Amino acid sequence: MTDVVTPPTSPVSRERAKEIKRLSVISTARQVRVLSRAELTELTGLSPATLTPLVRELIAEGYLIERGPGTSRTGRPRAMLEFNPRAELVAAVSLEPSRLSCEIADSDGTVVAHRTVRLASDIVDTVCRSVPELAGDGLPALRGVAIAAPGVSSGGAVRLAPSVGLVEGLPIGESVQQRLGVPVVVDNDVNLMAAGEHACGAGSDVADLLLLHVADGIGAGLVLDGQVRRGSGGAAGEVGFLPLDPTDQGHDGIGPFEARWSENAIAERMVALAPGRRPDAPVAALVELAGADERAAAYLDEVLSAWSRLIVSCVCVVDPGRVLLSGAAAQLDDAAVNRLQRLVAAAVPSPTEVRRAVLGDRAVLHGAVSYALSAAAAGLPHLLPTP
Structure with missing residues (x-):
């Protein structure tokens, strides 16, 4: 035997x-x-x-x-x-035109420290200096970093983000991870906003939503079945590149739709309608002026019509059920939101609710916290929620 x-x-x-x-x-x-x-x-x-x-x-x-x-x-x-939520710290980094915002938060999403620094030409070096300095004595508890960037993110590389000097792909994620020694996730800032609103904002009660963010550009974040969808090349939601007519060709990092209907475009039109200083909140200024000026009222109608066409185009493809208005779009008053809702309802093939996002700038933080903690536990995805 x-x-x-x-x-x-x-x-x-x-x-x-x-x-x-x-x-x-x-x-x-x-x-x-x-x-x-x-x-x-x-x-x-x-x-x-x-x-x-x-x-x-x-x-x-x-x-x-x-x-x-x-x-x-x-x-x-x-x-x-x-x-103890302070035993796990994460860094949320946001790349913005000319500056970098960094926040250290615990696993509850409570901000421990915040700093805004000038964005130098070497983005990786700026991130790798800012995060440890801000974490201070809490650096050993750092579990992950999430970097929010405008443009397209795929595999930790960012491109089509001219506002922060990133048109061609730059492997930010890999470089930062090598230097800091913790998991790093890089994603489009609007995706992080959508994740944040889904986690604890205006989309926390639904599994599917589309967040439309209007700022210098226009982008959308898509959550389906509780998961952020990025597409095969990370470009899902780049709705600002939708063509306005057959002659639209090339973009140099700026899409034809956002070139005409973004916050910047509206601000320029507001200066023409009401000569003077460029408004800090152009959509809110437009809504206010539309109550007393026929030209402004007509232009507001154009804006709402354009945004409704964009929303309808998205709904016809992904049917999110709920659309959240973020950034400058959240400056619409109740009457304008209701008008936008009616325009959308009249054209979509299935019921779609339009409402404002509620977290504002905090949406990126909440999304980044979720991303960073999930990145830290990537080897055990069943233990932490995947963003």
């Missing part, structure tokens, strides 16, 4: 198994917030013998905080454990 020899367990496999259990404990504690060791055992399925050393390590690392006894209807109250 031949003895069956069991091969020794690989040390790598043991370490990987421990890490899976460790992340399971962290994920459970993050979701429940305050719980006893017995509840942690029940929720993770780990034995007390396995759980005890893991909990001890996580307390030492600051992930868990020991609290006093909780309330109990029967028996002796159990000592409680509380998840």
Whole structure:
């Protein structure tokens, strides 16, 4: 009879198994917030013998905080454990014309530190200097970085973003990850806004939505079945490039639709309608002027008609059910939003609700926090939500 020899367990496999259990404990504690060791055992399925050393390590690392006894209807109250959101920090970086905004947030999305710096020609160097300086003593807790950029992002490279000097693809993500040593996700800023509104904003109650963001350019962020859709080349949602007529050719980083109907275009028209200083909030200024000026009222009608055609074109392809107005488009008053809703409803093949986004600039942060935490746990996608 031949003895069956069991091969020794690989040390790598043991370490990987421990890490899976460790992340399971962290994920459970993050979701429940305050719980006893017995509840942690029940929720993770780990034995007390396995759980005890893991909990001890996580307390030492600051992930868990020991609290006093909780309330109990029967028996002796159990000592409680509380998840510490400051044990996991993420950096949200936004590339904007002439400047870089950086925020450090904990896993709850609470901002710990914020800084805006001048955007130098070497974007990677600016990011890699700003993030550690802003994180300070919390740098060891940094779990990931999410970079929001205008234009098209694919594989961590950004292109078609002339406002920040990126027309050809630049591998920002790979370069920053190599220098900072943490996972880095780079995505279009409007995609991050859509992810943020879906996580905790005007789209938190639906699985499908389209966010239309009007600023220097015009872009859309698409969430379907709870997931941000980027397309095969990362260009999904680049609606500003929709042609206005058959003669539209070439763009130099600016699409024909956004060249005519973006915030910049509206601001220029407002100067012509009401000579003077260029308005800081041109859409809001247009809405106000339209109440007293026939030319402004006619131009507002043109803007709403153009935006409605854009929304209808998107709805006919992806049927999001809800469209959120972001950026300058969110400056429309209730009457203008209602008019836009009626124009859309009259042309779409299925019911589509139009409403304002609610998070404003915070949408990018909430989306970036979700992205960065998911990037940090990319090896275990079932433990953290994928943006």
